[in-house]
Amino acid sequence: MGQITTRSPFTPDSLPRLLPIEGVRFATAEAGIKYRSRTDLMVAVLDEGTTAAGVLTQSKTASAPVLLCREHLKGGAARLLIVNSGNANAFTGKKGREAVEITVEAGAKAAGCAAGEVFVASTGVIGEPLDAGKFAHLLDALVRDATPDAFELAARAIMTTDTYPKLATRTARIGGVEVAINGFCKGAGMIAPDMATMLAFIFTDAAIGSEALQALLSEHVETTFNSMTIDGDTSTSDTCLLFATGAAEARGQARVTDAADPALADFSAALHDLMRDLAIQVAKDGEGLSKFVTFVVEGAESVPAARRIALACANSPILKTAIAGEDPNWGRVVMAVGKAGEAADRDKLAIWFGPYCVARDGERAGEYDEATVAAYMKNREIVIRVNAGVGEAAAHVWTCDLTHDYVSINADYRS
Amino acid sequence: MGQITTRSPFTPDSLPRLLPIEGVRFATAEAGIKYRSRTDLMVAVLDEGTTAAGVLTQSKTASAPVLLCREHLKGGAARLLIVNSGNANAFTGKKGREAVEITVEAGAKAAGCAAGEVFVASTGVIGEPLDAGKFAHLLDALVRDATPDAFELAARAIMTTDTYPKLATRTARIGGVEVAINGFCKGAGMIAPDMATMLAFIFTDAAIGSEALQALLSEHVETTFNSMTIDGDTSTSDTCLLFATGAAEARGQARVTDAADPALADFSAALHDLMRDLAIQVAKDGEGLSKFVTFVVEGAESVPAARRIALACANSPILKTAIAGEDPNWGRVVMAVGKAGEAADRDKLAIWFGPYCVARDGERAGEYDEATVAAYMKNREIVIRVNAGVGEAAAHVWTCDLTHDYVSINADYRS
Numbered sequence: 001m002g003q004i005t006t007r008s009p010f011t012p013d014s015l016p017r018l019l020p021i022e023g024v025r026f027a028t029a030e031a032g033i034k035y036r037s038r039t040d041l042m043v044a045v046l047d048e049g050t051t052a053a054g055v056l057t058q059s060k061t062a063s064a065p066v067l068l069c070r071e072h073l074k075g076g077a078a079r080l081l082i083v084n085s086g087n088a089n090a091f092t093g094k095k096g097r098e099a100v101e102i103t104v105e106a107g108a109k110a111a112g113c114a115a116g117e118v119f120v121a122s123t124g125v126i127g128e129p130l131d132a133g134k135f136a137h138l139l140d141a142l143v144r145d146a147t148p149d150a151f152e153l154a155a156r157a158i159m160t161t162d163t164y165p166k167l168a169t170r171t172a173r174i175g176g177v178e179v180a181i182n183g184f185c186k187g188a189g190m191i192a193p194d195m196a197t198m199l200a201f202i203f204t205d206a207a208i209g210s211e212a213l214q215a216l217l218s219e220h221v222e223t224t225f226n227s228m229t230i231d232g233d234t235s236t237s238d239t240c241l242l243f244a245t246g247a248a249e250a251r252g253q254a255r256v257t258d259a260a261d262p263a264l265a266d267f268s269a270a271l272h273d274l275m276r277d278l279a280i281q282v283a284k285d286g287e288g289l290s291k292f293v294t295f296v297v298e299g300a301e302s303v304p305a306a307r308r309i310a311l312a313c314a315n316s317p318i319l320k321t322a323i324a325g326e327d328p329n330w331g332r333v334v335m336a337v338g339k340a341g342e343a344a345d346r347d348k349l350a351i352w353f354g355p356y357c358v359a360r361d362g363e364r365a366g367e368y369d370e371a372t373v374a375a376y377m378k379n380r381e382i383v384i385r386v387n388a389g390v391g392e393a394a395a396h397v398w399t400c401d402l403t404h405d406y407v408s409i410n411a412d413y414r415s
Numbered sequence: 416m417g418q419i420t421t422r423s424p425f426t427p428d429s430l431p432r433l434l435p436i437e438g439v440r441f442a443t444a445e446a447g448i449k450y451r452s453r454t455d456l457m458v459a460v461l462d463e464g465t466t467a468a469g470v471l472t473q474s475k476t477a478s479a480p481v482l483l484c485r486e487h488l489k490g491g492a493a494r495l496l497i498v499n500s501g502n503a504n505a506f507t508g509k510k511g512r513e514a515v516e517i518t519v520e521a522g523a524k525a526a527g528c529a530a531g532e533v534f535v536a537s538t539g540v541i542g543e544p545l546d547a548g549k550f551a552h553l554l555d556a557l558v559r560d561a562t563p564d565a566f567e568l569a570a571r572a573i574m575t576t577d578t579y580p581k582l583a584t585r586t587a588r589i590g591g592v593e594v595a596i597n598g599f600c601k602g603a604g605m606i607a608p609d610m611a612t613m614l615a616f617i618f619t620d621a622a623i624g625s626e627a628l629q630a631l632l633s634e635h636v637e638t639t640f641n642s643m644t645i646d647g648d649t650s651t652s653d654t655c656l657l658f659a660t661g662a663a664e665a666r667g668q669a670r671v672t673d674a675a676d677p678a679l680a681d682f683s684a685a686l687h688d689l690m691r692d693l694a695i696q697v698a699k700d701g702e703g704l705s706k707f708v709t710f711v712v713e714g715a716e717s718v719p720a721a722r723r724i725a726l727a728c729a730n731s732p733i734l735k736t737a738i739a740g741e742d743p744n745w746g747r748v749v750m751a752v753g754k755a756g757e758a759a760d761r762d763k764l765a766i767w768f769g770p771y772c773v774a775r776d777g778e779r780a781g782e783y784d785e786a787t788v789a790a791y792m793k794n795r796e797i798v799i800r801v802n803a804g805v806g807e808a809a810a811h812v813w814t815c816d817l818t819h820d821y822v823s824i825n826a827d828y829r830s
Contacts, residue, residue: 061750088746091777093762317817331542406822408819
């Protein structure tokens with residue numbers, strides 16, 4: 001990792017300021033799991049009554065922490081989140097399960113809660129045994145010293161190849177009472193639908209039952225984190241957890257237990273907006289990227305079909321390298337649409353690069369001017385829009401280009 | 416294309432010598448379709464009685480020539496093949512269909528055959544109108560002057576980003592009579608199952624009915640051209656055609672019309688071997704490659720499941736860049752197996768890099784020695800074997816690594 005010094009061109013000038021959320025406290029530590037001279041351990045301490053929801057990787061080789069989260073989500077209650085970076089504790093067999101058990105046991109003791117209320121996430125190298133002994137003894141002090149205003153420190157502690165921490169904050173009203181939503185995430189490579197190697201943690205003081213919370217999270221994941229891809233790879237560790245402390249109940253917010261309750265409309269919109277913000281931040285920190293790219297597919301038979309066409313574009317190495325080279329090679333868009341396997345009418349297909357129509361009715365547009373579109377390709381943010389010509393459904397996917405730096409970063413990750 | 420000078424490290428020292436096949440003659444020309452100072456037009460003139468079989472791209476945006484071949488294959492007879500490089504005549508709408516019609520009409524006239532006996536293939540840039548006027552007038556002379564011993568010239572005329580021509584030859588016996596099979600192909604990028612941007616043409620003097628010929632070709636495509644991927648992209652133009660002139664009938668070969676006829680066993684094996692040879696030559700000329708990689712997946716639930724797992728590995732950018740960096744990052748193999756979506760037992764999974772077992776029973780192998788496996792990664796040919804631990808089925812996929820040169824080549828293809 002030492003050689004990765006290039007920062008994303010989309011590194012924000014300043015980070016959003018996240019105000020404390022009642023009922024959540026954070027602490028971080030340098031546990032020396034893999035990295036030196038940086039934090040690699042983060043805990044979030046949650047007040048009693050916190051509900052939990054989660055979306056986890058669909059990988060068939062999911063990590064030990066993912067399996068634990070899946071199990072503990074059934075309880076719907078959370079008191080402690082423990083996250084380490086540097087080691088994914090994935091494909092570590094019996095030792096991996098034991099490391100998770102040691103962590104959970106030490107965490108439950110430190111937080112004075114049930115084991116089922118402890119959540120764990122790990123990110124980093126796959127296949128190396130994780131030594132829980134490196135950090136289990138730190139948990140007592142971390143839980144004790146956790147503070148509410150440490151969102152940025154928490155976000156930094158979970159980074160791996162990220163070049164900047166990713167944070168977002170929103171407010172919403174539930175029945176006239178203002179609630180806050182804060183979130184942070186990590187992820188820069190091995191990012192694709194099914195959550196990739198992304199870890200995302202979202203916290204709110206709203207009082208929402210765990211089933212309703214789960215319904216909202218599952219719905220919004222589709223159009224946010226699952227509509228974003230860096231390289232089409234899916235990690236063993238992807239975890240998105242949403243915690244609601246319920247502290248707003250003391251301020252008069254009536255607890256909501258049905259996701260369809262109109263009282264949640266504003267909250268749902270704000271949550272979606274925050275998740276969208278975080279997903280775009282991940283795509284804008286794609287390993288080695290020089291451009292942020294949005295593929296919009298319209299005129300498809302169904303929303304899943306539109307998303308699959310957009311993903312075929314967003315995961316095409318040959319199209320992504322053309323974008324890196326600022327080449328308006330729209331023929332490769334035609335290729336990617338064709339390979340998606342979804343219905344598309346070759347003779348009605350239309351393609352736009354930004355505002356410029358490059359093809360319509362299945363051939364090059366009459367007004368196409370190579371120099372104009374080539375000039376557009378010099379932008380840092382590129383929007384490519386496709387109309388498949390067979391229906392009304394639409395979807396988008398965010399991604400980035402494929403550059404020399406991507407190869408450099410991933411050819412030598414472990415050294 | 417001018418900047419692409421690096422030759423594949425697998426460029427053969429010498430090309431195989433292909434002897435003439437009775438009933439086939441070739442001619443090439445510099446038609447100036449896109450390239451200058453090189454041949455870009457090839458015709459194969461086939462004797463009367465030639466049967467034809469083909470496998471074509473599954474792309475939903477298939478090129479005009481692909482649609483024509485699909486139509487003409489229904490007749491099962493061929494007299495002329497016309498191939499151009501430099502322009503794929505894909506996504507060219509009505510103009511594209513017209514260019515094909517002009518080509519076929521001129522070809523049929525030149526060869527004195529029916530339009531339905533003319534086959535056309537095009538490869539190169541997508542979306543640019545192809546001007547058939549550049550070469551239709553050349554067809555008379557090409558058909559007249561075609562010679563039987565021009566396989567290498569023919570193979571060179573259809574190249575695009577290939578760094579060497581790809582040729583193979585085999586012989587087989589059908590009922591005691593020796594027949595020959597010669598083939599050549601092109602393809603270096605945008606190569607993936609469904610035939611990618613590959614053009615492959617195979618010729619034999621055997622006398623085999625078109626239905627039997629089609630059955631053999633379809634069967635062998637699965638484990639040869641469709642078990643090879645460069646970048647997971649699928650082109651609009653992929654075409655594999657097999658022509659049998661039947662000239663061996665005059666030497667006493669009894670015509671075979673049933674693919675299951677035991678008389679075809681030796682021919683079928685030789686055809687498979689030739690197609691395998693050509694497919695490997697394509698993978699070994701993958702754009703920018705430094706290593707040839709074979710993924711072998713065993714212990715899967717079914718052959719398609721095994722192939723999908725192997726393809727998930729072979730199309731993973733993050734795994735392919737690790738291989739380029741000579742990093743034995745087997746954790747990324749675990750990731751790729753997990754993302755394939757096929758059954759795999761995480762706790763029985765085993766992985767080998769060459770002869771070295773790096774993981775078994777779902778965790779790092781006890782004997783794993785990083786230095787030993789890192790030394791293995793310095794080889795030019797890498798074999799990675801996975802046992803999914805759930806069944807008996809196996810499959811392989813050939814591919815190459817993902818390098819800086821791949822990015823360079825594709826970032827600026829059109830300039």
